[in-house]
Amino acid sequence: MAKKETEKVDLKELSFSQSVSYYFDKAAPFTKAPNGLLEQIKACNSIYKMNFPVKFGSDVKVIEAYRVQHSHHRMPTKGGIRYSLHVDQDEVMALAALMTYKCAIVDVPFGGAKGGIKISPRNTPPEVLEAVTRRYTTELIKKNFIGPGLDVPAPDYGTGEKEMAIIMDTYMTMKPGDVDGYACVTGKPVSQNGIHGRTEATGRGVVYALAQVCSYKDDMKKLGLEVGLDGKRVIIQGLGNVGFHTANIIKEYGAKVIAIAEMEGAIYNEKGFDAKEVLAHRKATGSILNFPGAKNIKNSSHALELDCDILIPAALEKQITELNAPNIKAKIVAEAANGPVTPAAEAILLKKGVVIIPDIYINAGGVTVSYFEWLKNLSHVRFGRMQKRFEEKAQRNMIDLVESITGQKASRAQIEKVIHGADEIDLVNSGLEDTMIKAYHDIREFYKSEKNLKDLRTAAFAVSINKIKDAYYAMGIFP
Numbered sequence: 001m002a003k004k005e006t007e008k009v010d011l012k013e014l015s016f017s018q019s020v021s022y023y024f025d026k027a028a029p030f031t032k033a034p035n036g037l038l039e040q041i042k043a044c045n046s047i048y049k050m051n052f053p054v055k056f057g058s059d060v061k062v063i064e065a066y067r068v069q070h071s072h073h074r075m076p077t078k079g080g081i082r083y084s085l086h087v088d089q090d091e092v093m094a095l096a097a098l099m100t101y102k103c104a105i106v107d108v109p110f111g112g113a114k115g116g117i118k119i120s121p122r123n124t125p126p127e128v129l130e131a132v133t134r135r136y137t138t139e140l141i142k143k144n145f146i147g148p149g150l151d152v153p154a155p156d157y158g159t160g161e162k163e164m165a166i167i168m169d170t171y172m173t174m175k176p177g178d179v180d181g182y183a184c185v186t187g188k189p190v191s192q193n194g195i196h197g198r199t200e201a202t203g204r205g206v207v208y209a210l211a212q213v214c215s216y217k218d219d220m221k222k223l224g225l226e227v228g229l230d231g232k233r234v235i236i237q238g239l240g241n242v243g244f245h246t247a248n249i250i251k252e253y254g255a256k257v258i259a260i261a262e263m264e265g266a267i268y269n270e271k272g273f274d275a276k277e278v279l280a281h282r283k284a285t286g287s288i289l290n291f292p293g294a295k296n297i298k299n300s301s302h303a304l305e306l307d308c309d310i311l312i313p314a315a316l317e318k319q320i321t322e323l324n325a326p327n328i329k330a331k332i333v334a335e336a337a338n339g340p341v342t343p344a345a346e347a348i349l350l351k352k353g354v355v356i357i358p359d360i361y362i363n364a365g366g367v368t369v370s371y372f373e374w375l376k377n378l379s380h381v382r383f384g385r386m387q388k389r390f391e392e393k394a395q396r397n398m399i400d401l402v403e404s405i406t407g408q409k410a411s412r413a414q415i416e417k418v419i420h421g422a423d424e425i426d427l428v429n430s431g432l433e434d435t436m437i438k439a440y441h442d443i444r445e446f447y448k449s450e451k452n453l454k455d456l457r458t459a460a461f462a463v464s465i466n467k468i469k470d471a472y473y474a475m476g477i478f479p
């Protein structure tokens, strides 16, 4: 039974999906859900494994791919698609389960899902990648595993807006006349019915979350840190979508990214990096190494062990294990990637007093803005289109009124500051910030209210399970 399993687990032996179940079981006793319902929430509802042929030069290659729908307690299901040679069923099941808990935490009304294709996007020609993406989408359509009300994919490791546009195009070709068809996938380019702010949403969400985490005086005092992000020394692993945008945006808050780790090695500079410059250097030279003014670290993983305030793993799962956890010097570990800290490593870090901000909360910015994109596609209107000018006129009237009462003229700079009707990007970022703040508040309040709770991950899982339990109760299925 879910409530008892944690007692006899060898943490070092757990697979990724077993780790997620372990965290679930650890949180279960703090929830009000009966055991039968806990079993239902934890179970993966549908697993679709497929093999299909794709032409590769003069030969044909068999491609292994998955789509897992973890929970149907809310529809559609939602979750990214990963392209990586490490993809297997266990990984996709783990990622799908994390999506269920993540959506619940940030009040995004979807069940969790995930997709994966065992392929290296770096070493596969673009035309083959396109053929694979189209065939994968077709397979999903054949089995009703994709659709605006069924299951809505998004980008993940190794995929981006290009793949999402191909998925949408394939879907619309197969379902002509489906007026809501654009909502079959999110993370599309803005020109292809995407939404402003989705590309950077996960990284932006990570920064909003960290700003909130660092805003509590008592919590920071316990860690020996100052309040706020200003001046914080940050290390980031992975300069892909999530890592790059996190590095870029956290700089605006006054934090310094002192080390960046990538596959080919890591770079260190106490003065801090500009992520855009590092990315440009990587594009030009094929590597982040030899960046002007930086020290090279040949073994990339050694960068995670450098002294810093906040460590942000933003690459892949199982990056901090029982082997390197004893050497981690960060006071806060922010899980921008999914599952970067193993349960065995977590036990070591918690003993050292490290605060771990769990993946199911801190990287939820992506699915939050995907939800906004889905809403935009279903409503067929850009956010802000109806009210922007109206707001600006109302603000202009207010300035006129103040000027007529005071007899003083506002300067051009003052007027420009006040008159600004909300654009789509303003509304998206505002909705994202509010979501990340509220969710952290819920987790922290729960953590503080339960004296036996020892970590934020268990609190986050418990908050999430309670919300899913309420959804089942509302359907009248349980108790």
Ligand code: NAD
Binding pocket: 155, 156, 157, 158, 159, 202, 237, 238, 239, 240, 241, 242, 243, 261, 262, 263, 300, 314, 315, 316, 317, 336, 337, 338, 339, 363, 364, 366, 367
């Ligand atoms: P990405 O493919 O855009 O970037 C990942 C980067 O990590 C790549 O540059 C890759 O070279 C690097 N990397 C891989 N292994 C590494 C290693 N051992 N050391 C250092 N760098 C390494 O992927 P992404 O979309 O940024 O996703 C990263 C993580 O964030 C994944 O765990 C993903 O599931 C999670 N995530 C992504 C999103 C999203 O919106 N893209 C949302 C939530 C969570």
